[in-house]
Amino acid sequence: VRWLCLLFPDLALDAWQRASPKQGALAILDGPSQRQVICGANPLAQAGGARTGMPWAAARALLPDLCGLERNLQAEQQALQQLAGWAYQYSSRVALCTQGLQLEIAASHRLFGKNLLHEMHAELTQEGWQVCFGHAPTPAGARLAARYSATLRPGVLRSSAYERIRNKAPLALCELPGHQQALLESCGIRSIAELQQLPAAGLIRRIGRDGLRVLAQLSGGQPEPLEEYRPPARYQAQLELPAALRSSEALLFPIKRMLGDFTAYLRGLDCAVQHWQWLLHPERGNHAPPILELPLGLLSASRDPLHLLAVTKHALERVQLLAPIQSLSLKAEQLWPYQSQSGDLFARQDAGASWPQLLERLRSRLGSDAVQQLSWQPDHRPERSWCTRPSTLPRTLPATDPQGSIPCDAQKRPLWLLPEPRPIAREQLRLIASLERIETGWWDEHDIRRDYYLALDPHGMHIWVYQELRPPRAWFQHGVFG
Amino acid sequence: LVQASGHAALDAALGQGGLPRGAITEVLTQYWGMGEFDLFLPLMRQLAQQPAASAADPDSQRVLALIAPPFTPNALALAARGLPLSSLWWLRPDRSALAWWSAEQLLRCGNCPLLLFWSEDGDMQKLKRLQLAAEHGQNIALVFRPEKASQQASPAALRLRLEAGQIEVLKARGGLKQGKRVPLGTALM
Numbered sequence: 001v002r003w004l005c006l007l008f009p010d011l012a013l014d015a016w017q018r019a020s021p022k023q024g025a026l027a028i029l030d031g032p033s034q035r036q037v038i039c040g041a042n043p044l045a046q047a048g049g050a051r052t053g054m055p056w057a058a059a060r061a062l063l064p065d066l067c068g069l070e071r072n073l074q075a076e077q078q079a080l081q082q083l084a085g086w087a088y089q090y091s092s093r094v095a096l097c098t099q100g101l102q103l104e105i106a107a108s109h110r111l112f113g114k115n116l117l118h119e120m121h122a123e124l125t126q127e128g129w130q131v132c133f134g135h136a137p138t139p140a141g142a143r144l145a146a147r148y149s150a151t152l153r154p155g156v157l158r159s160s161a162y163e164r165i166r167n168k169a170p171l172a173l174c175e176l177p178g179h180q181q182a183l184l185e186s187c188g189i190r191s192i193a194e195l196q197q198l199p200a201a202g203l204i205r206r207i208g209r210d211g212l213r214v215l216a217q218l219s220g221g222q223p224e225p226l227e228e229y230r231p232p233a234r235y236q237a238q239l240e241l242p243a244a245l246r247s248s249e250a251l252l253f254p255i256k257r258m259l260g261d262f263t264a265y266l267r268g269l270d271c272a273v274q275h276w277q278w279l280l281h282p283e284r285g286n287h288a289p290p291i292l293e294l295p296l297g298l299l300s301a302s303r304d305p306l307h308l309l310a311v312t313k314h315a316l317e318r319v320q321l322l323a324p325i326q327s328l329s330l331k332a333e334q335l336w337p338y339q340s341q342s343g344d345l346f347a348r349q350d351a352g353a354s355w356p357q358l359l360e361r362l363r364s365r366l367g368s369d370a371v372q373q374l375s376w377q378p379d380h381r382p383e384r385s386w387c388t389r390p391s392t393l394p395r396t397l398p399a400t401d402p403q404g405s406i407p408c409d410a411q412k413r414p415l416w417l418l419p420e421p422r423p424i425a426r427e428q429l430r431l432i433a434s435l436e437r438i439e440t441g442w443w444d445e446h447d448i449r450r451d452y453y454l455a456l457d458p459h460g461m462h463i464w465v466y467q468e469l470r471p472p473r474a475w476f477q478h479g480v481f482g
Numbered sequence: 483l484v485q486a487s488g489h490a491a492l493d494a495a496l497g498q499g500g501l502p503r504g505a506i507t508e509v510l511t512q513y514w515g516m517g518e519f520d521l522f523l524p525l526m527r528q529l530a531q532q533p534a535a536s537a538a539d540p541d542s543q544r545v546l547a548l549i550a551p552p553f554t555p556n557a558l559a560l561a562a563r564g565l566p567l568s569s570l571w572w573l574r575p576d577r578s579a580l581a582w583w584s585a586e587q588l589l590r591c592g593n594c595p596l597l598l599f600w601s602e603d604g605d606m607q608k609l610k611r612l613q614l615a616a617e618h619g620q621n622i623a624l625v626f627r628p629e630k631a632s633q634q635a636s637p638a639a640l641r642l643r644l645e646a647g648q649i650e651v652l653k654a655r656g657g658l659k660q661g662k663r664v665p666l667g668t669a670l671m
Contacts, residue, residue, distance in 0.1 A: 365580060382556070415555065416555065
């Protein structure tokens with residue numbers, strides 16, 4: 001058994017910073033509002049002198065244009081949950097720990113080989129997370145090794161093996177309470193290895209049963225109960241923005257991030273999504289109702305981030321933001337098992353999009369009620385003789401033609417209808433032929449009694465007109481031939 | 483590479499025996515609804531027959547697209563005159579730019595043998611893009627435009643003017659049949 005710990009040393013900072021492409025000097029603040037201290041600072045802020053633990057007022061004096069954001073514990077916890085979903089693709093045993101994740105990797109290491117860490121590191125860095133790795137035979141050992149990695153110089157892949165650092169890791173890195181660490185240090189014990197060499201009988205008197213248990217879990221003498229991560233069946237994520245965004249174009253950056261998380265999560269579960277929803281909030285937190293709900297759907301389930309992004313982008317182009325956006329949420333109620341699309345790869349390289357793909361693109365850009373198919377129904381009233389039908393979901397099965405016999409009068413009807421009959425003056429018309437009398441619908445309160453004619457209008461166009469049989473016997477144009 | 487229009491007199495007047503595939507055909511009319519839909523109904527009927535495979539496979543579905551038509555297509559009358567509605571798609575983009583975009587996308591997609599596109603605006607550049615897309619997809623693109631567009635140059639392979647009772651060939655690729663007039667049978671009734 002081998003455990004890997006992924007520690008996110010700048011979780012508080014990254015959770016905020018990754019929502020925005022701009023990288024001004026930024027510090028994350030923690031503590032009561034009168035005495036806020038910095039708990040994370042980005043490189044620009046650090047270069048200006050801001051340090052972790054420094055009071056906000058002092059940092060502000062050093063760097064007047066330093067931006068301060070309050071730490072968002074809820075967002076951090078949610079981010080860890082999401083990362084756990086992502087990590088689920090590498091291992092079925094994933095658990096959350098303070099500021100990080102741990103996963104059992106013996107099997108996946110065989111599967112993914114040496115590149116596992118490099119792959120994870122590259123993917124996390126791209127998604128805006130700084131990460132340190134530690135691996136060991138026990139979860140506690142992996143955590144300790146990862147904490148040791150966090151003390152190394154950032155920039156490269158930071159990874160440590162417990163066996164190698166055991167002799168040099170300071171006591172402060174283990175999970176003993178602070179006062180016990182101080183006590184042990186006062187006895188001249190400097191490293192974890194030294195501590196482990198002490199006889200248990202004597203040690204128990206110094207650090208108690210609880211302390212001994214911590215050490216036993218570290219060495220594997222006692223198993224550590226872990227609450228293993230179970231992916232939820234539905235997905236929900238929220239991203240709060242460091243600064244309010246006013247344009248849908250600017251929203252695309254955080255949206256891309258969220259879709260990156262979402263599709264990574266889907267990969268972890270080997271799932272795909274067909275319907276999801278964006279909620280755009282004017283304020284941070286969940287208090288304010290969203291000003292915009294954007295339900296989106298695909299014709300078939302997918303987990304391609306670019307595809308989901310394109311659909312979202314097209315939908316955003318059609319809406320107007322009524323207020324600046326401070327927070328975004330993404331919800332998906334149902335996830336589907338992923339089915340890879342094979343075979344199309346070579347056949348369709350230059351043939352443009354396939355029809356189902358194109359239909360989806362058209363629907364997302366034009367709006368689904370602007371892309372329709374027509375059908376007829378056996379009703380003599382022209383306005384009820386046709387209807388639209390929604391494009392079939394989830395797969396675009398070709399629609400079938402309605403069955404039944406078409407009323408024989410229908411051949412005399414025009415190819416075009418006006419959306420609504422339009423009043424027209426009798427003097428403008430030259431009647432050419434009387435076509436049909438439609439007198440029906442008395443049963444559902446939409447009864448009509450009309451005489452239809454083919455007529456020529458002043459422009460010389462053949463139009464379809466009718467005269468109401470009821471007084472005042474008005475004339476209407478209802479269609480156009482041709 | 484032509485497709486018979488279903489009107490023998492018109493096909494004969496076009497020299498090559500039909501409408502060009504892989505190219506745009508411009509149809510200019512003074513008003514919408516002068517008979518342009520009726521004129522091309524036989525062509526639509528011919529091209530709308532779904533291939534047998536499409537029942538199971540949406541990828542091979544036949545698509546005839548009406549983009550931004552001036553009125554509501556009368557489904558019952560179309561069905562009565564033999565057009566399978568299952569191939570017909572009615573697109574109503576709310577902006578002209580979206581209409582041109584949709585037309586180009588449809589032409590590039592291999593499923594759309596015939597496109598009918600009504601457009602109030604249009605210029606050389608937009609039409610050229612459409613022409614390229616039609617060459618790519620080898621489909622028939624009918625672009626209906628107001629009569630005043632006859633003053634503008636156009637990359638269309640064929641340009642027709644539709645008037646009450648007749649069609650005038652304004653331009654045909656090869657330049658042979660220009661100015662020829664074809665009387666339009668009373669197809670209406």
